[in-house]
Amino acid sequence: MTSFATRAVHAGNHPAAHNGAVTTPIYQAATFVRPRALPVESGWDYSRIANPTRADLEECLAALEGGASAVAVASGMAACVTVLQALGRAGGHVVIPDNVYGGTWDLVHDVYARWGLAYTAADMADLDAVAAAIRPQTLLVWTESPSNPLLKITDIAAVADLAHAAGALLVTDGTFASPYLQQPVALGADLVVHSTTKYLGGHSDITGGAVVAATAELGAEIARYAGMLGTGAAPQEAWLVRRGIKTLPARMRQVCASAQRVAEFAAGHPAVARVHYPGLPAHPGHLLAARQMRGGFGGVVSIEVRGGPDAAGRVCERARLFTLAVSLGSVESLIEQPARMTHCTTAGTPVGVPGNLLRLSIGLEDADELIADLDQALAGD
Numbered sequence: 001m002t003s004f005a006t007r008a009v010h011a012g013n014h015p016a017a018h019n020g021a022v023t024t025p026i027y028q029a030a031t032f033v034r035p036r037a038l039p040v041e042s043g044w045d046y047s048r049i050a051n052p053t054r055a056d057l058e059e060c061l062a063a064l065e066g067g068a069s070a071v072a073v074a075s076g077m078a079a080c081v082t083v084l085q086a087l088g089r090a091g092g093h094v095v096i097p098d099n100v101y102g103g104t105w106d107l108v109h110d111v112y113a114r115w116g117l118a119y120t121a122a123d124m125a126d127l128d129a130v131a132a133a134i135r136p137q138t139l140l141v142w143t144e145s146p147s148n149p150l151l152k153i154t155d156i157a158a159v160a161d162l163a164h165a166a167g168a169l170l171v172t173d174g175t176f177a178s179p180y181l182q183q184p185v186a187l188g189a190d191l192v193v194h195s196t197t198k199y200l201g202g203h204s205d206i207t208g209g210a211v212v213a214a215t216a217e218l219g220a221e222i223a224r225y226a227g228m229l230g231t232g233a234a235p236q237e238a239w240l241v242r243r244g245i246k247t248l249p250a251r252m253r254q255v256c257a258s259a260q261r262v263a264e265f266a267a268g269h270p271a272v273a274r275v276h277y278p279g280l281p282a283h284p285g286h287l288l289a290a291r292q293m294r295g296g297f298g299g300v301v302s303i304e305v306r307g308g309p310d311a312a313g314r315v316c317e318r319a320r321l322f323t324l325a326v327s328l329g330s331v332e333s334l335i336e337q338p339a340r341m342t343h344c345t346t347a348g349t350p351v352g353v354p355g356n357l358l359r360l361s362i363g364l365e366d367a368d369e370l371i372a373d374l375d376q377a378l379a380g381d
């Protein structure tokens, strides 16, 4: 079973272990009968530590990413917390991207800096800047590729080399690409984090996250921390993520094709000052993305609207087919204004985003109808 599409359907499925059920059932149980009053050596014990529904999803996630193991957690932020708790410490240092999801910024800046884990924000597309940001105390280099919401592309293999030469680990947030388009472990990442709320779940009906480890040792440590922290995914959520994954290849193929068309349309629109989409040849990371991502450039397109932040806000509010809502990676198309919504806490910081920027997550609707909706929304001012 080697192809991605086949793994997406079958990896981690064990009907014989579940009374022949073709899909892993939802084990809605907090605790499991133990045979002896002894520490656990095998079998199931307590769902905070491990649960059969979650375990089958974790096996699937590891198989999709080419990792040694995976932990499914309650949200993308739970994935980030689990990694930072397991591998950060006071006196240490982490390099983060100068364009990073607002929640990850909050965590590093508001929580971990207070506990003594220093950080430096660097342009991950500039290898000299990354090298200059790494210190002797650097424990982790954190990358996000493509980044949220500017779609910057990081050369994961080159940054992995820089991190490893300094004795640090490389973490890649692969949420925007999903494992269908990009598999960072093969490029040298030690850990891959995902918000499975997005493409892996795919239907805007759960929050979830994942941490995939390149080695069994690292994976065991991440699993131990997830158990201690209680960040693990609940059985029902784990089941919905596993179901979403079955259609991931088909969904990604369609959203990549539609996003490419939306990006090309926006690039020629007089109300648009700039388009950020790695599938456009003018994007500075286009060639790197073509090499590093397979089968497309993702379903998120960001556009800078002429007329400033208020004009951009009006475009969101005029959209009809695009739903004005945060999040991305679902079957329905969404539009939002990062500087006022997902990234509002980054204003005036090294990771701030332009006020006139809109982030579009392309769903499975008809591409012509999406373009017509964007056209009418842009034409209003």
Ligand SMILES: Cc1ncc(COP(=O)(O)O)c(C=O)c1O
Pocket: 075, 076, 077, 078, 101, 103, 104, 144, 148, 173, 175, 176, 194, 195, 196, 197, 207, 208, 209, 327
């Ligand atoms: C790149 C990225 N990482 C992490 C997260 C956090 O995920 P969640 O909202 O599932 O906690 C998000 C959410 O938008 C994201 O876009």
